[in-house]
Amino acid sequence: MTGKLVSRQEWKTAIGINALWTRRDDRAPLPALFSEKGAKEVLRFHRSLRSYRKTPLVRLRALASKLGVSEIFVKDESKRFGLNAFKGLGGTWAMFRIICEKLGLDPGSTTPDDLQKGELRKAVEAMTFVTATDGNHGRGISYAGGLFGCHVHVYMPRGTVEERAEAIRRVGPAEVLVTDLNYDDTVRLAKRKSDENGWFLIQDTSWDGFEKVPTWIIQGYLTMAKEALDEMTDVAGAPTHVFLQAGVGSMAGGVAAYLAAVLPEKPVISVVEPTTVACVYESAKAEDGRSCSIPGAPETIMAGLNCGTPCSVVWPILRDYCEFFFACPDYVTAHGMRLYANPLPGDEGIVSGESGAVTMGLLDLVLRRPELAEVKEQMGLGPGSRVLLISTEGNTNKAGYREIVREGAFPLPF
Ligand SMILES: Cc1ncc(COP(=O)(O)O)c(C=O)c1O
Numbered sequence: 001m002t003g004k005l006v007s008r009q010e011w012k013t014a015i016g017i018n019a020l021w022t023r024r025d026d027r028a029p030l031p032a033l034f035s036e037k038g039a040k041e042v043l044r045f046h047r048s049l050r051s052y053r054k055t056p057l058v059r060l061r062a063l064a065s066k067l068g069v070s071e072i073f074v075k076d077e078s079k080r081f082g083l084n085a086f087k088g089l090g091g092t093w094a095m096f097r098i099i100c101e102k103l104g105l106d107p108g109s110t111t112p113d114d115l116q117k118g119e120l121r122k123a124v125e126a127m128t129f130v131t132a133t134d135g136n137h138g139r140g141i142s143y144a145g146g147l148f149g150c151h152v153h154v155y156m157p158r159g160t161v162e163e164r165a166e167a168i169r170r171v172g173p174a175e176v177l178v179t180d181l182n183y184d185d186t187v188r189l190a191k192r193k194s195d196e197n198g199w200f201l202i203q204d205t206s207w208d209g210f211e212k213v214p215t216w217i218i219q220g221y222l223t224m225a226k227e228a229l230d231e232m233t234d235v236a237g238a239p240t241h242v243f244l245q246a247g248v249g250s251m252a253g254g255v256a257a258y259l260a261a262v263l264p265e266k267p268v269i270s271v272v273e274p275t276t277v278a279c280v281y282e283s284a285k286a287e288d289g290r291s292c293s294i295p296g297a298p299e300t301i302m303a304g305l306n307c308g309t310p311c312s313v314v315w316p317i318l319r320d321y322c323e324f325f326f327a328c329p330d331y332v333t334a335h336g337m338r339l340y341a342n343p344l345p346g347d348e349g350i351v352s353g354e355s356g357a358v359t360m361g362l363l364d365l366v367l368r369r370p371e372l373a374e375v376k377e378q379m380g381l382g383p384g385s386r387v388l389l390i391s392t393e394g395n396t397n398k399a400g401y402r403e404i405v406r407e408g409a410f411p412l413p414f
Contacts, residue, residue, distance in 0.1 A: 002028040003289035003319045009378070010285070013371040015414060017332065017362070018275065020325040021378055022284055028316035033215060034257035039222035041108075042093050046223045048111050049092065049147070055079045055224070057231045062344035064387075067367040071236050071386040074340075074360070075228040076350050078394025083139050083171060085304075085356075085393035086224050086251070090204060091140030093220030094213055095148060098200050099124055115148055125149050130199040132156070132190040134183060134247070134303045135164035136355075136393055137204045142172030153193065155179055157186045157306075158297070161397055182297040184308050205248040205311040215313050218254035224390065225255045229262070232388060238263055239388035241381060243270045243359035244322075247307035249280045251392065252322070253314020260321045267388075268379055270324035272359050274300035278327035280310050280318055291315045301330045301400060301410065304355030304393060324379060328358055334410035336361030340391065341405045352391040353401060359389045 004025040011019040032038070046052050056076045064072040077086035099115060100107040103123055115124050128151040131141050138154040145152035152174040156165060158181060165176045179186050187203060191210075194201035206214035232239060242259065244252035249271065256269050271280050276298040283291040294308040310318065336357030340350040352360065366372045367381060381387075395401035403409040 002026045003316060005287050005289065008285070011372075011375055015365070015369060015371045016275065016329040017365065017372065018281070018327040019372070019375045020281060020284055021323060022325070023323065024289070024320050027320035030257050030261050030317070031215065031313070033219045034222065034254055035261045038219050039226040039258060042219050043223045043226055045093055045096060046089065051081045053079070054227050057228055058348050058350055059235070060343070060347045062346045063339075066344060067364065068383060069367065069381065069385040069387055070383060072363070073228070073232050073236070073239070073386070073388050074350060075224060075388070075390045077224060077390060077392050078351055078356070081143060083143055084396050085136035085139065086221065086390070087136040087204070088140035088143050089223050090217035090220035090250075091137060091202065092144045092147060094202055094216040095129060095141070095144040095150070097216045098202065098213065099127065099148060099150075102127065112147065121149065127151070128153065128197070128199040129202045130155075130190050130194050131202050132183070132186040133168070134306060135160065135167070135396060136304050138168045138174065138176070139171055141202055142168045142174035144172070145174060146172035153177075153199065155186050155190050155193075157181055157183045163397060163399070164303070167396065182308070183306060184293070204250050205307070205309070206313040208312065211313050214250060214311060218250045218314060221251050221254045222258050225258045228388060228390070229259065232386070237386055238265065239267045240385045241268045241270070241379065242388045243272055243363060244390065245272045245305055245355060245358050245392060246280050246318070247305040247355075248309065248311040249314050249318050250311045252280075253311065253317040255390075256321045257314070257317045268324065269322040270326060270379070271318055271322050272326045272328060272362055274302045274305050274358070275327040275329050276300050277306050277308055279308050281325040281327045283310055283315065284319060284325045289319060301354045302333055302358060303397070305358070326362055328362055331410045331413055332361040332365065333358035334361070334404045335364065335412055337401070337404050339364055350391055351394045353393040353396045354404075356391040356393040360391070363387060363389065
């Protein structure tokens with residue numbers, strides 16, 4: 001069996017951040033699509049979209065020097081397709097692949113423009129997609145629906161701020177409904193609606209029997225990973241340490257698989273989650289290598305990371321190719337948002353939202369706080385380290401952003 005646990009150490013720190021280090025034997029094979037070939041295929045598609053621009057890779061030289069590492073690079077995904085988050089990368093590619101499959105088209109030789117012509121256009125207009133979302137994935141799907149001309153239904157969990165629902169309507173044709181269900185149950189509702197109405201389910205997580213579409217979505221994220229890795233390697237060398245935030249872990253798993261596939265020297269990869277809903281962390285602790293779920297309706301300001309069940313397609317990758325797992329209270333991401341918003345002289349500022357900034361808050365604390373000194377040492381973080389972070393969203397909740405960045409909500413507890 002793959003994923004056999006060889007060693008494990010856990011740190012439950014006095015500042016509320018929990019860290020876990022694991023080493024496993026017999027790693028699961030890497031999925032073929034999350035390779036350099038898969039990344040090139042999806043990058044070619046994204047480049048064919050008129051709205052495509054490579055997002056900035058920001059080099060924080062002053063911060064790296066202050067914190068005692070060689071480099072800190074941040075991929076700023078708030079600039080992606082004007083959607084304020086990375087998620088549209090997966091939604092556009094998966095919708096394109098579903099359309100091609102349904103209409104018997106070769107995705108390698110079909111362009112998005114081809115779908116706008118004659119009979120093909122009519123066939124695409126007859127297609128309806130459905131999904132559940134905390135916000136960012138739904139915005140990507142609504143946007144993709146507008147791009148190709150299909151119908152879209154989006155369901156959102158209870159507690160969703162109206163601004164997020166409205167942002168989905170604004171970027172495309174989606175009909176949006178905020179339910180009174182938690183995230184996992186909202187996904188089940190979207191699945192039921194797809195079964196009842198013959199709509200295409202385009203969900204960014206997987207389960208037994210529903211793997212093809214999420215695999216395409218995850219492949220879509222490789223555009224971001226490839227852009228970041230190519231640029232960082234050119235400018236300063238490949239990363240030695242990568243921190244990836246996780247909801248269901250699709251993004252983290254896809255990026256980790258790609259890095260493992262293409263880099264001869266494996267970086268130390270960390271998965272970072274909110275404490276209240278750390279489903280990857282809890283799963284990584286288990287001896288038997290199986291994933292588990294966090295029940296109930298957990299709360300966190302990291303709305304995009306508020307997911308209780310790891311994505312089954314990437315779970316073996318997260319388990320076998322990521323070494324460190326972190327569970328962080330909300331103050332950690334608030335700290336990260338303020339660090340991005342108030343750069344040191346010479347560094348560039350970044351607008352990063354609650355689900356985007358937790359890795360920055362964590363990196364700063366791992367490098368500076370005595371409570372995390374052992375973890376820092378175990379990670380091998382020091383003067384030779386080249387760190388890569390992804391700020392996966394901008395200020396998707398503007399009121400929350402203001403309260404945290406301007407008014408200091410969720411202050412450091414020490
Ligand atoms: C901004 C942001 N970052 C990170 C994630 C985590 O992605 P995943 O659910 O694939 O782990 C999400 C998910 O919605 C998100 O919206």
